[in-house]
Amino acid sequence: MASLKEVRGRIQSVNSTQQITKAMKMVAAAKLRRAQENIIQMRPYSQKLSAIIKNVSAGLDESELDNPYAKERAPERILIVAISSDRGLCGAFNTNVFRAINIMVAEQYSAQAAKGHVTILPVGRKAFDFSKRRGLPNVTEYSSLFSAPSYDNVKKVAEYAMQEFLSHHYDRVILVYNEFKNVATQIIRKEQFLPIAPAQTEDTSNVKVDYIFEPSKEEIFKDLIPETLKIQFYKAVLESSASEQGARMTAMDKATENAGELIKELKLTYNRTRQAAITKEILEIVGGAEALAAK
Numbered sequence: 001m002a003s004l005k006e007v008r009g010r011i012q013s014v015n016s017t018q019q020i021t022k023a024m025k026m027v028a029a030a031k032l033r034r035a036q037e038n039i040i041q042m043r044p045y046s047q048k049l050s051a052i053i054k055n056v057s058a059g060l061d062e063s064e065l066d067n068p069y070a071k072e073r074a075p076e077r078i079l080i081v082a083i084s085s086d087r088g089l090c091g092a093f094n095t096n097v098f099r100a101i102n103i104m105v106a107e108q109y110s111a112q113a114a115k116g117h118v119t120i121l122p123v124g125r126k127a128f129d130f131s132k133r134r135g136l137p138n139v140t141e142y143s144s145l146f147s148a149p150s151y152d153n154v155k156k157v158a159e160y161a162m163q164e165f166l167s168h169h170y171d172r173v174i175l176v177y178n179e180f181k182n183v184a185t186q187i188i189r190k191e192q193f194l195p196i197a198p199a200q201t202e203d204t205s206n207v208k209v210d211y212i213f214e215p216s217k218e219e220i221f222k223d224l225i226p227e228t229l230k231i232q233f234y235k236a237v238l239e240s241s242a243s244e245q246g247a248r249m250t251a252m253d254k255a256t257e258n259a260g261e262l263i264k265e266l267k268l269t270y271n272r273t274r275q276a277a278i279t280k281e282i283l284e285i286v287g288g289a290e291a292l293a294a295k
Contacts, residue, residue, distance in 0.1 A: 003273070004270065004273055004274060004277065007266060007269055007270040007273060008270065010266055011263060011266045011267065011270065014259050014262050014263050014266065015259075015263065017255075017259055018256055018259035018260065018263070021252045021255040021256045021259060022252070022256050024089065024248065024252045025248075025249055025252035025253050025256060028245045028246075028248040028249035028252060029245075029249050031245045032183065032242065032245035032246055032249055035180075035238070035241045035242035035244075035245050036180070036242050038238050038241070038242070039180055039235070039238045039239055039241075039242045042231075042234070042235050042238050043235070045231065046231050046232060046235045049224075049227070049228050049231055050228060050232070052224070053224065053225065053228055067196065067221060067225060068166055069162065069165070069166075069194060069195060069196050069225055069226075069229065070195050070196040071195055072195055073168075073171040073172075073195070074171060075109070075112070075171045075172045076112065076117060076171050077112070077117045077119070077169065077170045077171050077172075078109050078112050078117060078118045078119065078170065078171070078172050078173075078174065079119050079121055079139075079161060079164065079165075079170040079172070079173045079174070080101055080104075080105075080118065080119070080120050080121065080174050080176060081121045081123060081157070081161065081173065081174065081175045081176065081177075081193065081233075081236075082097055082098070082101055082120055082121070082122050082123065082124075082127035082130065082131070082176050083097065083123045083124060083127065083146070083175065083176065083177035083178075083236060083237060083240040084097050084098075084122065084123070084124035084125075084126040084127035084130070084146070084240075085124050085125075085126055085146060085240075085244045086124055086125045086126065086144070086146055086147050087125075087126075088126070089248060089251060089252070090244055090247040090248040090251055091247045091248070091250060091251040092247070093178060093186065093243060093244055093247035093248070094124075094126045094127075094130075096178065096186070096188050097127070097176055097177065097178065097188065098127075098130045100176055100188045100190060101120075101130075101176055102134075104174075104176070104190060105118055113136070116137060118136055118137070119136065119137045119138060119139060119170070120134070120136045120137070120138045120139070121138070121139045121142065121157070121160075121161065122138055122139075122140070122142075122143045123142055123143070123145050123146050123157065123237065123240075124143065124145075124146040124240075125143055125144065125146075127143070128140060128143040139160075141160075142156070142157045142160070145157060145237075146237070146240070146241070149234075149237045149238065149241050151230075151234050154230075154233060154234045154237050155230045155233070155234065157233065158229060158230040158232075158233035158234070159230070161173045161193065161194065161233070162194065162226065162229060165194040165195070170194075172192065172194065172195070173192075173193040173194040174190060174191065174192055174193060175189070175190070175191045175193050175233070175236050176188070176189070176190050177189055177191075177236045177237075177239060177240045177243075178239065178240050178243035178244070178247075179239045179243065180239050180242035180243045180246060182246070183246040183249055183250060184246070184250050185246075186243040186246060186247055189236070189239075191232075191236070193229070193232065193233065194229070196225075196229075
């Protein structure tokens with residue numbers, strides 16, 4: 001049985017840990033409110049911009065719309081954008097992203113990976129560490145971006161991926177990230193960023209929508225499509241940012257509860273150990289008194 005001093009030391013240690021996890025939970029809650037506001041404001045804008053692209057595209061013939069970002073090629077070289085956090089202590093937030101990447105590479109791009117044609121673009125230090133452990137080629141220039149996910153910073157990564165696709169350095173660009181649903185739930189998303197997937201529509205009619213373009217449709221798509229792609233990329237980073245804080249808040253809340261349970265068990269152990277020590281001392285005193293009385 002542990003001594004009283006050892007049990008007291010463990011109680012103090014767990015108390016200190018509980019205070020840290022409680023503080024981290026409060027910090028994550030404050031950051032979550034800001035991140036949640038950002039993603040709630042971004043979602044309608046992103047959805048509306050995508051809807052505009054789909055609606056206008058539906059009114060054009062393929063011959064009229066020459067979109068280099070939608071050119072399908074054989075997927076020989078793959079760029080996977082892994083969006084993770086810079087720090088741990090956020091439950092399975094990062095692990096789920098890495099597991100999804102491993103499954104996707106094994107099921108869809110094993111031949112390309114064997115040739116060294118699957119590259120990881122880590123957004124977040126944990127993703128960079130994952131790419132090193134996995135032995136996959138990586139682009140390290142943007143690994144520290146997740147700490148400051150402003151639009152100006154994020155669009156640099158999107159522009160890099162877009163330019164590399166246009167230059168035929170990669171035939172497919174895929175985003176893997178956590179989508180924020182609520183504090184306790186994050187959903188893994190694997191989205192094809194490039195080439196742009198054709199719009200899925202339930203309308204089976206052959207009615208062509210007649211649009212009047214001002215300026216010309218070429219100029220509209222020249223500016224609108226790249227902007228839509230950057231917004232899509234930025235939205236994925238904001239989703240991950242909110243998901244990270246939600247996951248960390250949940251993990252720290254659970255850690256605080258577990259610390260409280262452990263403190264209760266340790267206090268019970270302390271009281272039992274103290275009671276056993278007192279009982280032993282009493283028995284020694286009674287035994288000594290009886291021995292003296294016998295003499």
